[in-house]
Amino acid sequence: MSTNGYTSWAVDLAEVGPIYPFQGYEVLMVIVGVVFWIGWHRIQFVREGEHLEKARHTGDEEKVKAQLERY
Amino acid sequence: MDGNLNALTTVFTEFYYWVTVVFMFLIHVGFCMYEVGASRARNHMHTLMKNIMIIPLVTVTFFFFGWWIYWAFPNFPFWGGLDTEAGAANLPWADTMATNLGDRITGVFWAAFLLFSWTAASIVSGSVIERIRSSALWVHAVMIGSVWWIIDAAWGWHYGGWMVRVLGYHDAYASGVIHAIAGGYALGVIMVLGPRLGKFAKDGTPRDIPPHNPWLLTIGIFLIYTGFWGFYAACNVPAISPEAIDGQITGVTWTATNIYLAPTTLSAITFNFLMSLSGGLMAAYVISKGDAFWTFSGGLAGIITASAGNDLYHPVQAMIIAAIGVVIVYKLHYWVERRFKLDDAVGAVAVHGYAGFVGLVISGFVLWGVPSSPYEGYATINPVGQITGAVIMFFVLGFLPGWILAKIQSAAGVLRIPEEVELQGLDYAEHHAYEDAKAAIIAADKEELAARGVPAE
Numbered sequence: 027m028s029t030n031g032y033t034s035w036a037v038d039l040a041e042v043g044p045i046y047p048f049q050g051y052e053v054l055m056v057i058v059g060v061v062f063w064i065g066w067h068r069i070q071f072v073r074e075g076e077h078l079e080k081a082r083h084t085g086d087e088e089k090v091k092a093q094l095e096r097y
Numbered sequence: 098m099d100g101n102l103n104a105l106t107t108v109f110t111e112f113y114y115w116v117t118v119v120f121m122f123l124i125h126v127g128f129c130m131y132e133v134g135a136s137r138a139r140n141h142m143h144t145l146m147k148n149i150m151i152i153p154l155v156t157v158t159f160f161f162f163g164w165w166i167y168w169a170f171p172n173f174p175f176w177g178g179l180d181t182e183a184g185a186a187n188l189p190w191a192d193t194m195a196t197n198l199g200d201r202i203t204g205v206f207w208a209a210f211l212l213f214s215w216t217a218a219s220i221v222s223g224s225v226i227e228r229i230r231s232s233a234l235w236v237h238a239v240m241i242g243s244v245w246w247i248i249d250a251a252w253g254w255h256y257g258g259w260m261v262r263v264l265g266y267h268d269a270y271a272s273g274v275i276h277a278i279a280g281g282y283a284l285g286v287i288m289v290l291g292p293r294l295g296k297f298a299k300d301g302t303p304r305d306i307p308p309h310n311p312w313l314l315t316i317g318i319f320l321i322y323t324g325f326w327g328f329y330a331a332c333n334v335p336a337i338s339p340e341a342i343d344g345q346i347t348g349v350t351w352t353a354t355n356i357y358l359a360p361t362t363l364s365a366i367t368f369n370f371l372m373s374l375s376g377g378l379m380a381a382y383v384i385s386k387g388d389a390f391w392t393f394s395g396g397l398a399g400i401i402t403a404s405a406g407n408d409l410y411h412p413v414q415a416m417i418i419a420a421i422g423v424v425i426v427y428k429l430h431y432w433v434e435r436r437f438k439l440d441d442a443v444g445a446v447a448v449h450g451y452a453g454f455v456g457l458v459i460s461g462f463v464l465w466g467v468p469s470s471p472y473e474g475y476a477t478i479n480p481v482g483q484i485t486g487a488v489i490m491f492f493v494l495g496f497l498p499g500w501i502l503a504k505i506q507s508a509a510g511v512l513r514i515p516e517e518v519e520l521q522g523l524d525y526a527e528h529h530a531y532e533d534a535k536a537a538i539i540a541a542d543k544e545e546l547a548a549r550g551v552p553a554e
Contacts, residue, residue, distance in 0.1 A: 043199040044192040052190035056161065059189070063157050071232040075511070078230070081525075082517045090521040093139040097309055 106336060107201055113335045114205040120327020121212035123320045125152065128219040130317030132226055134310040135443050139522025140227045147231050151218045154235050155242035159211045161189050163243035167210065170251035176259040209331040210250070213275055214242035220279035221499070223443035225286055227293050228519055233512045240502060241282050249274050249494045253486055256358045256470065265469045265476030266486040269355040270332050270366070270404035272456035273490035280450015281495025283441070289503035290512060292440030294519055303434050306442070308390065318393045322374065325400060329366050332356055344471030357470045361408035372412040373403035376419030384427045394448045395423045401452040406460035409467060418459050426451045450491060457487035
């Protein structure tokens with residue numbers, strides 16, 4: 027059993043093509059990848075929005091002044 | 098990969114592009130350093146994170162659809178349909194887009210284009226620092242890096258692209274296809290985004306917002322210069338036979354070519370890279386009266402101006418064209434800033450956008466009548482084609498998409514950070530835990546010293 031179809035490299039490399047595991051599931055892997063990408067944007071977007079909203083009201087005046095002085 | 102010569106050429110080409118990719122990584126390092134150096138201390142981590150996350154987001158989307166666009170869009174939609182045949186091998190589920198002993202070049206070739214994508218997105222990132230939401234910028238990064246620039250590459254930076262065939266468009270080292278489009282896109286975004294607080298006085302006079310760390314900025318731009326070498330090399334095909342080109346070149350002499358498979362040499366682009374860098378630096382020094390940052394940026398703007406034709410120019414032409422470009426770019430930057438109250442924080446619109454545009458226009462005159470391609474029936478290089486190309490790059494594929502998306506984000510209230518957060522700084526807002534932990538550990542150390550009888554201050 028081999029996940030990429032090869033159990034030995036005793037082969038003529040001219041005859042060898044793809045050697046990654048789970049060949050035949052490429053479309054499924056891409057769907058998983060796209061979901062991961064879109065999901066990341068969603069999580070980051072929601073989190074940043076909440077964070078900025080919270081940050082609007084949490085600025086300590088003295089600390090903000092100190093930040094401005096730091097340049 | 099049968100036969101020794103074939104194997105050697107394949108391995109050399111693989112390795113050649115692989116090295117260019119490593120060099121081009123330095124462009125991104127340089128952009129990060131430049132942006133952080135230019136931002137104020139209270140925005141450092143946010144600025145850095147905003148740029149760094151361009152890398153994964155553009156990479157995965159360029160894998161999912163960007164690379165396919167390049168191969169499928171050369172004539173789409175105005176001059177033919179999608180080239181599904183060429184696109185098929187570059188779909189994300191194609192077995193050539195993976196570990197495959199029957200295809201050894203697609204991955205490195207993909208990566209060479211991908212690094213250009215990072216650059217396009219990073220150019221936009223610099224102009225919007227200290228006030229854009231990261232989430233908004235990252236959507237722009239995906240759009241410029243994996244959609245708009247690669248459409249322009251399919252049209253004008255592909256041996257079969259319609260702009261090359263019909264307009265005689267010539268842009269060997271990407272004055273337009275990377276720099277004009279990214280500068281135009283950045284202009285569209287900052288027009289909607291607005292300036293940083295304090296950038297303009299009440300009477301509208303622009304204020305300079307000096308970089309907080311000039312050294313970081315300097316090293317950053319020098320790294321961009323360094324990475325630009327890799328960029329130039331990546332724009333060439335290093336060694337190819339006339340037979341493989343399958344065009345009109347006769348004889349059996351192998352050559353390096355530009356992206357259009359028209360002949361050039363590494364020697365030529367080495368001369369011209371350095372002479373255009375020099376022309377840009379010298380002109381910027383004079384026009385800015387020795388301003389360090391404009392001088393450094395002028396070197397870059399000089400290369401960008403000459404890049405469209407640096408495969409063919411004489412080195413002195415490259416130098417003069419670079420110098421002319423820099424003078425125009427400098428004047429235009431300040432005129433636009435005053436006239437339209439725009440805050441281009443790192444001068445990206447000017448250095449990349451205006452320089453790229455001007456470079457295309459100049460090349461149309463200097464290279465008038467020169468063949469754009471080794472293939473029969475293609476238009477030769479000409480001013481109308483280059484000016485049209487410059488407009489397509491800067492306005493049609495750059496400015497308009499950036500402006501429209503920024504308008505949508507602005508209308509939805511997700512483009513710009515709140516004013517209160519801008520004032521207190523994004524690092525305080527987003528990384529207050531880090532700042533608080535730092536304060537706590539400093540206090541603890543002082544306490545420890547005091548306990549030992551050593552005055553803390």
